[in-house]
Amino acid sequence: MKKPVIFLSLLASLIASQSCTNLEEQVLDESFSPSISYADIANGTLAPVYALLPSVFLHTNYFAIQEISTDEAILPYRGGTDWGDNGIYLALHQHTQTSTDPNLKNTWNFILQGISRSVSAINEFQGKTDATSQLYLAESRGMRAYYSMLTLDLFGVVFVKNSVGETSKVIRGAEAVEYIKSELLAVEPNLSTTVGPGRLNKAAAWGLLARLYLNAAVYRNVTAQTVTFSNDDLDKVIEYTDKIINSNQYQLSPDYFSIFNSDNHSNKEIVFAVDQRAELNGHNRLAYFSLSGDQFPLPAFPAANGTDGPAITSDFYRTWVNAYGSQDPSVDPRFYKQNLSIYSNPADSCVTAESFNINRGILRGQQYGLIRKNGVFLKCPDGKMKVGKLYNDTRNRPTTPVIFTEKVDFTVAGSDYSTGYRVEKYEFSKKSSSGRNLGDADIVILRLADVYLMRAEAKLRKSNDAASALADVNTVRASRKAATPPPALTSISLDLLYRERGFEFYWEMLRRTDMIRFGKYEDTWTEKTNTDRNKRIFPIPQTAIDGASNLPGYLVQNPSY
Known part of the structure; x- marks a missing residue:
């Protein structure tokens, strides 16, 4: 009889070849040698449970899924050459994504590997009565519940797995809600407050x-x-x-x-x-995902520029405008924070490297910043960094200023490098x-x-x-008292x-x-008219469906995909 595939373990083994991110983790020796204490081993067991979170939250993973699929963010095919990626960001925004989307696959893989690591840690700490093990058991089990919340929210499924050697049970809907709830309630008394x-x-x-x-x-x-x-x-x-x-x-x-x-x-x-x-x-x-390719926020790094990635849609920007009427939305300190005084004092175009900070929030209109020519930043005669109007030098358009416009869409004109107001949060x-x-x-x-x-x-x-x-x-x-708070x-x-x-x-x-x-x-917004309620959750990646194909009926694709 053919041995069933252990689903989460299979997905974990696929990560290295399917991800665009290399994970470099310290492998701890788990033997009780004189030089390694139990605390070291316990920490080495718990740390991997959290270690996947930075990869889950990578700009092209969870961020893209949660933002570019909405009325808040849009990522066009910039200049007809950048961020094309076989149309995956256009499809994500228009709710026409497919089960072969690589960002959905990567996010799924990282989350499920997080669940797998949580289960391994649970198995290690279970049965131990010392305070450290009890605390780490609660954290591991709670993190399994958190990762499960992500799979439920994104893909409509949860995997119940209590030991490394068992096949996960797939649950959905009310059963999944009750499972996550019971797990969080079970661990809450043993979690730390510090x-x-x-x-x-x-x-x-x-x-x-x-x-x-x-x-x-x-x-x-x-x-x-x-x-x-x-x-x-x-x-x-x-x-x-x-x-x-x-x-x-x-x-x-x-x-x-x-x-x-x-x-x-x-x-x-x-x-x-x-x-x-x-x-x-x-x-x-x-930090750099949304910025222009000619915005360089760090004087020490003349190669660290923005990507001309996602912008906010006009629809979202208009919610601010409509809320504040005759006042500019910047009266709300959450909308914008000015750090470059050149806006209010054009003569102030020389700043020390230590005091240079890019503006924050929603960036509109002509952009100012460090000026780079031939790979180096220009300096003032006194050695300070020169700050001035930015042009699209990196795009070989040295006479075209970096002026962020409200208009951004999937047309040729709406997909240029400077279209759309950008976010530097x-x-x-x-x-x-x-x-x-x-x-x-x-x-x-x-x-x-x-x-x-x-x-x-x-x-x-x-x-x-x-x-x-x-x-x-x-x-x-x-509460936002550092500036004038919104009314x-x-x-x-x-x-x-x-x-x-x-x-x-x-x-x-x-x-x-x-x-x-x-x-x-299901509303309509810039470049999106799809009203299919099935698109509220994403397709289970085809690689996952294929990986479980020897277990008929085990993993069923979501409707409409």
Whole structure:
């Protein structure tokens, strides 16, 4: 009799050949030699559970899936030569993706390898009674639940696997929701309150439970025409968000963009994040993905430029314009932060390398920055860095200025290198050894503002408690005191709350999930008219279907793919 394929193990073995990212991990000697303590071995067992998160959150993986599939981001075929990639980004935005999309495959593989590593760690720590093993068991099991939340949200499936030697059970819908819920509830009492944000702690488990309960109605019937929210679920959202807020462990950041600075590991707003500190070999590329090929944020790296990647759509930009009417959206400190004084003082065109910082937020119009000619940055007579208008030198268009326009689409004119307003939310790391890789800004998974806005949404959906919901929203808005905070809202509704989540969390990989929950994912926006509800989840990669082909009926492709 032919031995069945162990599915998760098979996928893990495929990673090396299928991924565009090389993973270099330290292999620890697990023998109890005099030079290696049990603590070393325990740490070496737990670390791989988290080690896949930077690859999951790579700009072309989870970010692309959660953002480019929405009205918030668009990635055209730039100049007819860049980001073509066989049309995968066009298809993702238009909801015509297929099961052979390499970014979907890579994301799936990394998540499932994370589950496999979690199971290995669970098996190692199970049965041990010391405090370290109990804590690490809880973290490993909680991370398996988190990875399972990702597969449920993205692909509509969850794999239940309790030991390395068994074949996973595939579950969907309500059964998958109950499984993830039970796992998080089981580990929560044993999680620490002091680790984090790069490790799963008690508050992170509460936040994930709140997020699960808030989306549970969608997950139970992902293609339903109307999502029916349960009051019991919404009560749980309120319960777990209350726990985080009342713990007083976390604080809303007065400086909005400091949440995304390269030193954000200690930012008190972040509850759970992908640990990207340079000493841990972070791989955060979100900082340069959207910028022009002629924007160079680091004076030390004349080869570290943007990619002319995704821009925000005009549709999303217009939500800001409509909200602020006669005022420019930049009155909201979440929209834009000016760091280059050349905008207000054209004569100030020489800055020290140490003080040069690129502007942050949503970038529009003529761009200014370091000027590179023949591979080197120009300097002023006093040795400072010369800052001025940018031109498309890297595109061999030295007389064409880098002027970001609102218009961006899939036409020839709308796909040029400077079309679309760009986003610079995460800060470039000045500790980087290459300018692009090894960035040390943690990637936010959950932060306190989301906790407040989840609670506001639950209150609105459950009992239309607009007063309490409005208070939560305005608490977040008023907290941004490093600049003039956005004015308080005078009323709240689900549509206004949806808009507010867009303002607060743009480019943070929440948009697709939010759009589905608010009933917006089948809407029409720039270059997207598909209304098929089946597209709320993505196709299971064909390589996964093929890998399980010797187990008939084991892994069924999602409808419409």
